[in-house]
Structures are given as C-alpha cells and as structure tokens.
Amino acid sequence: xxxxxxxxxxxxxxADALLxxxxxxxxxxxxxxxxxxxxxxxxxxxxxxxxxxxTCSSATDGITCALRAVLEDRPAEKRFGLCLMPSWTFVAxxxxxxxxGLTPCFLDVxxxxxxxxxxxxxxxxxxxxKSNLPVAAVVVVAPFGLQLAPEPWDAFTAETGIxxxxxxxxxxxxxxxxxxxxxxSLHATKTVGAGEGxxxxxxxxxxxxxxxxxxxxxxxxxxxxxxxxxxAKLSEYHAxxxxxxxxxxxxxxxxxxxxxxxxxxxxxxSGAVFQPGFGEDWVSATCVLRLPDxxxxxxxxxxxxxxxxxxxxxxxxxxHTSPAFAHLPRRNHxxxxxxxxxxxxxxxxxxxxxxxxxxxxxxAQIGTAFAEIAAATPAPATETYxxxxxxxPVLVSAA
Ligand SMILES: Cc1ncc(COP(=O)(O)O)c(C=O)c1O
Numbered sequence: 001x002x003x004x005x006x007x008x009x010x011x012x013x014x015a016d017a018l019l020x021x022x023x024x025x026x027x028x029x030x031x032x033x034x035x036x037x038x039x040x041x042x043x044x045x046x047x048x049x050x051x052x053x054x055t056c057s058s059a060t061d062g063i064t065c066a067l068r069a070v071l072e073d074r075p076a077e078k079r080f081g082l083c084l085m086p087s088w089t090f091v092a093x094x095x096x097x098x099x100x101g102l103t104p105c106f107l108d109v110x111x112x113x114x115x116x117x118x119x120x121x122x123x124x125x126x127x128x129x130k131s132n133l134p135v136a137a138v139v140v141v142a143p144f145g146l147q148l149a150p151e152p153w154d155a156f157t158a159e160t161g162i163x164x165x166x167x168x169x170x171x172x173x174x175x176x177x178x179x180x181x182x183x184x185s186l187h188a189t190k191t192v193g194a195g196e197g198x199x200x201x202x203x204x205x206x207x208x209x210x211x212x213x214x215x216x217x218x219x220x221x222x223x224x225x226x227x228x229x230x231x232a233k234l235s236e237y238h239a240x241x242x243x244x245x246x247x248x249x250x251x252x253x254x255x256x257x258x259x260x261x262x263x264x265x266x267x268x269x270s271g272a273v274f275q276p277g278f279g280e281d282w283v284s285a286t287c288v289l290r291l292p293d294x295x296x297x298x299x300x301x302x303x304x305x306x307x308x309x310x311x312x313x314x315x316x317x318x319x320h321t322s323p324a325f326a327h328l329p330r331r332n333h334x335x336x337x338x339x340x341x342x343x344x345x346x347x348x349x350x351x352x353x354x355x356x357x358x359x360x361x362x363x364a365q366i367g368t369a370f371a372e373i374a375a376a377t378p379a380p381a382t383e384t385y386x387x388x389x390x391x392x393p394v395l396v397s398a399a
Contacts, residue, residue, distance in 0.1 A: 005362050007310040008286065009355040010188040011252075012195065013244035021240035030236060034212075037239035042199070044246060051177040051201040052208035055239065056215050059169040059185035059198035061232035063096035066181040066200050067137055069210040070163035071100070072227065074136070081136035082129065085167075086116050087318035087330060088342045089141040093167050094325050099230070102136055105129065106320045106330035111341035114143040114275075114349075118156040124331055125160070131329050138164045144314070145170040145191075145284025146275050150178035169198075173253065174282040177201045181211065186234075186242050191256065191285045192249055194242035197234045255356040256283040262360065263287065266367025267352075270374035287354035288314060292370075295377045297350050303373040304352070309366055312351040318342040 021037065030036060038055050045053040056062040071079040083102035085093055086109045094104035107124055109115050121138055129135065138156075142148040148171065153164045157180065168175055169185040172192050179202060184190075186197035200211050209220065215232035218225030234242075245252075260279025268274070271292030278287070291300050301311045316322070318339060320330045332339050353366060 002308045002365065003362065004308045005310060005353045005358075005365065006355075007312045007351060007353050008189055009357070010193060010285070011356055012188055012193045012241055013248065017244045017248075018240055021243060022237075025236050025240065032233055032235045034216075034233060035236045035239075037236045037243060038234055041234075041239045041242050041246070044243070045199055045201065049175060049177045049201050051203050052205045054200045054208055054212045054215060055234040055242075056198050056200060056232045057234055057238075058092075058187070058196055058232070059167070059183050060092040060096045060099075061215070061230065062183040062198040062200045063093065063139065063165055063167055064099040064230065065211050065214040065232050066165045066183055067097060067100035067102065067139070067163075068214045068228070069207060070165060070181065071137060072210055073163060074161075078134060078136060081134040082131060082329065083137045083139060084116075084121060084124070084129075084135060085139040086141050086342070087320040087339050088114060088143065088315060088345055089167065089319060090169065090315055091319055091322055091324070092169070093139055093141060094319050094328070096167075097137075097139060100137075103133055104319075104325060104328050105131065105135075106318070106325070106328065106339065108332040108339040108341045109143075109345070111344060114146070114345060115148060116140045118152045121156065122160075129329070129331055135162055138162055139167055140164060141167040142169075142171040144275060144286055144288045145173065145278075145282060147171060147174050147176065147277070147282055150176060150180050150182060153180045154178045170284050170286065171282070173284065175201070177203055179204045179207070181207065186238070186245075189285055191252065191283065192242065192245045194234065194238040194245065197238045197242055199234075252356055253283055256285070259354065259356060259358045259363070260287070262363050263352075263354065263358065263366065266363050267370045269367075270370035272370060272374075285354065285356075286314060286351055288349055288351045291348050291350060292374045292377060295348075295374060297347050299377075300350050300373060303376075304350075304366075304369050307365070307369040307372070309353060309369055311353075313346070314351045315346070317346040 042053045082105040083097035087106035166182040168182040181202040186194035213220040218229035273290040
C-alpha cells in the first residue's frame, strides 16, 4: 500500500540524552544569561569554526543583532537606509532587517547558484538603485544549506564600505567563517537543533562582543544600555538541547548523507537536478531540487501529492510577493521591478521529503513518482503563473 510521506520529520535528542544536562541546570540554578551551557556551546562551536561565536534565541534575531552591530562601524548618517538582500530567501531575512531599522530592498539572484554574488551586487550599485535611501548593508543568503565562500564578502565590504551579514540559517555543515558574520539557525528543522535558537560566528572577536551587546539589551559588563539593542539570548534549556544535538552530529550527519545518496540515485534518473554537492560535500535537513525540464512546481506538487508525497515551496514565490513586503523596493539591473531568476526558481524548484531516517521504501516511492511524472511531462513550454504580485509569463525550463 502507498504510504503518506511527510516533507520533514525533525529529530531532536530524546529525554534520556537530555536528563544529565537538565540535572546540571537544576543544581546550578542558572537558567539563562549565557550560563555555563551556553558558554560550552559557544566554545565548542568556536573551536570547530575557528571563530568567535555568540549564541542567540533564533537565526532571525541573530541576523538583526549582527546587522545592528556591523552598522555601529558606520557614521551615524549611514546606519539607516536600504538593506540589499535576495528575494529568494525565507521571510525571516527581511523581517530581521526591518527589526534592525533597515528597509529591505530585494535583488534578483544568480539563477545558477540561487544566491547573490559580490559581482551582482556591485553591478546593482553601479546601475543605481533608484531610491532616496542610501545602501546601509547587504544580507546574502546561503540557499538551503549550500556553502557560500565568505572571503569575497569581506573584500566587498573593504572595497565599498558596506557591511555584509551572511544568512547561513541552514548551512551548519561545512560552514566557513571569515570576518563577515555568518548566522546559523538551531531551529528544530535544521541539522543541529535546539528547538529554537541560533548562533552568529565571526573571525572578528571585537565584532562578536558587540553582537553580544546588542543581543543583551545593550549591556556589556555593566548594567548600562550602551547601544540600542534587544533581548536575543538563548536559554540554558535550549543550549542543553543544542549541546546534545552537537554531540550526536557525526552519526546524524552520516545518516543524512546516506539518505541523500539513496534519494539522489532514485530521483536523478527523472532529470531532476540536486543542488551542487548536496549529500556529498554538505548536508542539510531539507532537500530542494530543480525539476526536470518542462515540469512546473505546481504540477509536480500535485503529481507527487496524488502519490502520497508531501512537498513544500519553502520560499514561496520569493519574499517580494509576501503582502508584508510587497510595497518594499526591489531591483534587477536588467529589468526594473522584475526579478526573473527568482520567478524561474519559484516555478521550477520544489522541496521534497528529506529526513535522517527516510526509509528505502519511502525513497523508492519518491523515485517512482518522479519517474512517472517526468514521463508524463510534455516538452518545455511557456506558462503563466499567478502570484500575489501579479501574473508572470515564464519559460518552464531549467535551461
Ligand atoms: C534563509 C533563512 N533565514 C533565516 C531563517 C530563520 O531561522 P530561525 O527560525 O532560527 O529564526 C531561516 C529558517 O528556516 C531560513 O531558512
């Protein structure tokens, strides 16, 4: 009988694994304010990354704190304005920029890598952004866990003076850190989970201190609020879960990798294309792939759904189509107000089931479904799809 397959089934440490940590909390009576469990978590992550690490209540809050802290380097009049970012991201990214007092300005991504590149952002700056607001900062996003080299962004900041924050929410595995702060999520749906939580990593120890100050109501060693700030601390309970997850990470990573290999072998013959290195160089807790030529995301979701397979458009039609952000500026250097690569990605990619214990039977069911749907797909054609921002004709093709 065909089973119903969920798109995600997070697995955090069980009660037995957590008990020693909880007993330690009971004994110490330290529940938050970067207590000993947070200190241990920051040290372990810092050693692993060769960087300074600040734990925080979520990646969303981490991005806000990192933005506020990097803006402290700028003259007062340049601390406000546009925050350039891709529309092809989770809604947390623009929410975080708004919370930092900035105005998100959505750019189109590079279609091949699904992300912003320094060249692309430089081109946009040269072309002029047609806004009265200056560019205050950039947030770049590592899509669905794909690794992103941070050094070119250090160079971008050195050259332009514009600070950058890297939203690496899903990119715990193989994260590479430079001066530009990278923010990772410890949400339950990520590879190393705390339930809710996150951390910011940077090779600049002074910047890390300032990020901590912003996450700690502006306090740094005294009870004076030195800068505008928020409370984004991670509780000791969440740190306990994160420490347990981190301890089990080598085994969990091997499980994700094994599932990824088997899933690729089952699905790739249909013509679907996985992100480069997925399951080989890096793993993530979600799997988003590019559909076979000619197969649109809506048809694929319906075909898979009819075969008991849940899917998710994790980033919808791009943030610029969310009602909360539709009024915000957006820019593509070639076509003002259109984000063609984002539109193509929204229509040609799909999140499919992926979790650490996806079974062989479930993988076979997914592989068969892809084969059947791809076989029934006509040659690539131009289609129109509706989104909250309007109707766009798009070529339903990976070419
Ligand atoms: C790209 C991106 N940024 C930010 C976040 C927010 O992470 P958190 O839930 O830890 O706030 C997510 C969550 O999935 C994400 O995918």
